[in-house]
Amino acid sequence: MSETWLPSLTTPTPQAGFELAVKLARMGVKVTQPSDEIRGKLRAAYEQDTAQLIAVSQVVAIHYQTIAAANDYWR
Amino acid sequence: MSETWLPSLTTPTPQAGFELAVKLARMGVKVTQPSDEIRGKLRAAYEQDTAQLIAVSQVVAIHYQTIAAANDYWR
Amino acid sequence: MSETWLPSLTTPTPQAGFELAVKLARMGVKVTQPSDEIRGKLRAAYEQDTAQLIAVSQVVAIHYQTIAAANDYWR
Amino acid sequence: MSETWLPSLTTPTPQAGFELAVKLARMGVKVTQPSDEIRGKLRAAYEQDTAQLIAVSQVVAIHYQTIAAANDYWR
Amino acid sequence: MSETWLPSLTTPTPQAGFELAVKLARMGVKVTQPSDEIRGKLRAAYEQDTAQLIAVSQVVAIHYQTIAAANDYWR
């Protein structure tokens, strides 16, 4: 992971901040399972499992707290 | 998701903020499972599963922290 | 949900704030399962399931963080 | 729950704050299951279930965040 | 628990703060299961259960937020 994928927590809009939160949540999985191929296979299972979909939504919510604070809530 | 669905975290009332938190929690699921049809089918199952209903409530609570702070708690 | 059920996060005491946190946790379930009848039936099951009782307690704790901050910790 | 059980979030020491966090975590269960008798029976099960013991510890941790902030970290 | 085990949230270094977070996470279990003997037996099971190891790590993370804030992030 030597390439730059997270240059800043600043985003122009609340919605762009939400998309960044989704990216961080996915990177949090990728650090443990770096294989794109395996993650692709696993995805087929959990994208129909509501408990896991809700769990992903929770991780996004936690990252969104961080990003919203970093942007002073886009006020 | 090129359309604007989250223009601001500011809401006129605490209750409107809660409704926005619910929306964010649902968007956190939609980013992983974008199909309205599949989410509709899945919903039939989890809306009678208390563990998952509580999990949804938790995601709403996390987003509500963010939104309440963004609105300076509507003080 | 057009009626007003959350006019303010301000409460007179820490204990009243806790009761409001409980209310928010329940509303977070109600938005997904609006039927009073179904929630009543589901309740019979989870009120004897400690894992779910603890999960409810966690949602209350998250909302209580928000409400306590909104009230400047009743200092 | 008309009696006063939470007059203040202020405690004299960090340790007393931790004990208050434990109390709040338990009250978060009691609001859903008010029967002392049933909670007593349930306790026998979960006090040997590590997953639930850890879940309780998590709720305590969340409340402790609130209480520590309320006491300005006893600095 | 009348002896003093938590005199302060202040630690000299970030690493000492992490160790204190671990201690708080364990105390959160101990308050529900005070028996050293039973906790010792239970530990044998969960220390090979990754889901529970991750759950412990989560509780540590929550306490670490509190301790880091209490120490103004050791800046």
Place this chain on the structure above:
Amino acid sequence: MSETWLPSLTTPTPQAGFELAVKLARMGVKVTQPSDEIRGKLRAAYEQDTAQLIAVSQVVAIHYQTIAAANDYWR
């Protein structure tokens, strides 16, 4: 764990902060299961279990909140 592994929460970039959050999440597991050999074996299982991958991502998210605040969000 007498060696220094966490000298500071300060990182030069948001991405380096994310990597530190991953490190803290892993240390939170290591304190309970210090054996490198056992953790290595356990890893083989959970790196294909999406529920656990998401749980790891959540712990990373919590630590990232702490680290981002410590760095004043790299603003």
